Amino acid sequence: AQSVAQPEDQVNVAEGNPLTVKCTYSVSGNPYLFWYVQYPNRGLQFLLKYITGDNLVKGSYGFEAEFNKSQTSFHLKKPSALVSDSALYFCAVRDIGDSSYKLIFGSGTRLLVRP
Amino acid sequence: NAGVTQTPKFQVLKTGQSMTLQCAQDMNHNSMYWYRQDPGMGLRLIYYSASEGTTDKGEVPNGYNVSRLNKREFSLRLESAAPSQTSVYFCASQSQGFSYEQYFGPGTRLTVT
Numbered sequence: 001a002q003s004v005a006q007p008e009d010q011v012n013v014a015e016g017n018p019l020t021v022k023c024t025y026s027v028s029g030n031p032y033l034f035w036y037v038q039y040p041n042r043g044l045q046f047l048l049k050y051i052t053g054d055n056l057v058k059g060s061y062g063f064e065a066e067f068n069k070s071q072t073s074f075h076l077k078k079p080s081a082l083v084s085d086s087a088l089y090f091c092a093v094r095d096i097g098d099s100s101y102k103l104i105f106g107s108g109t110r111l112l113v114r115p
Numbered sequence: 116n117a118g119v120t121q122t123p124k125f126q127v128l129k130t131g132q133s134m135t136l137q138c139a140q141d142m143n144h145n146s147m148y149w150y151r152q153d154p155g156m157g158l159r160l161i162y163y164s165a166s167e168g169t170t171d172k173g174e175v176p177n178g179y180n181v182s183r184l185n186k187r188e189f190s191l192r193l194e195s196a197a198p199s200q201t202s203v204y205f206c207a208s209q210s211q212g213f214s215y216e217q218y219f220g221p222g223t224r225l226t227v228t
Contacts, residue, residue, distance in 0.1 A: 004157075006157075009155070032215055034215075034216060036219075041222075042221060042222075043119075043205055043219035043220055043221045043222050044158075044205065044207075044219040045219070046216040046217075046218070049215060049216055051215060090157060090158065094215070099165070100146075100163060100165050100171065101146050101165065101209055101211065101215070102148075102160060102163060102173070103148075103160075103217060104160075105150075105157040105158040105159075106157055107155055107156055107157040108155075108157050
């Protein structure tokens with residue numbers, strides 16, 4: 001069965017410092033991996049995805065993520081955090097072989113960037 | 116181009132009442148999804164429609180029904196609401212092309228008393 005783990009409920013970081021939000025996954029086949037962000041009282045917004053190719057993928061708002069197949073991880077990173085990055089972040093996975101295109105989401109990590 | 120729209124934005128129901136949540140997308144996507152979001156549990160899939168004319172159960176389908184009315188619209192019905200269905204409900208759509216990400220609506224906040 002597919003699953004996603006986000007081991008940290010909350011990540012606290014000072015503005016200007018680098019940030020990392022962790023994600024590990026489990027699928028029976030090869031994964032498609034995604035990061036979404038949710039601001040208060042809003043829907044989820046797509047940040048970035050890994051489908052194939054370069055293990056380091058870049059997305060919106062200066063975020064990037066590194067796919068590590070041996071560690072089954074897809075951690076979200078940003079070199080310099082902004083207060084406006086404070087939000088709820090979700091990692092999601094889809095098994096390439098799943099023809100329903102279903103995404104499995106992690107439980108979410110709240111990022112708090114302090115001034 | 117409105118993307119994914121949902122109505123209503125907020126709803127309060129009494130236990131046992133019924134209601135339908137509406138979702139529409141204008142991106143010509145084939146697949147549509149209904150999720151519920153509860154604190155600490157992320158998003159859980161209720162039902163999905165991989166293409167027009169088909170619907171399938173997700174992770175938490177009990178107490179819900181869906182209708183894929185046409186390619187644009189996918190509704191979620193609560194026949195007899197229960198307090199356990201208090202949640203935020205999100206609709207999403209996805210193309211079957213190279214763009215694999217799902218696009219989400221703004222959500223419906225439902226409270227069942």
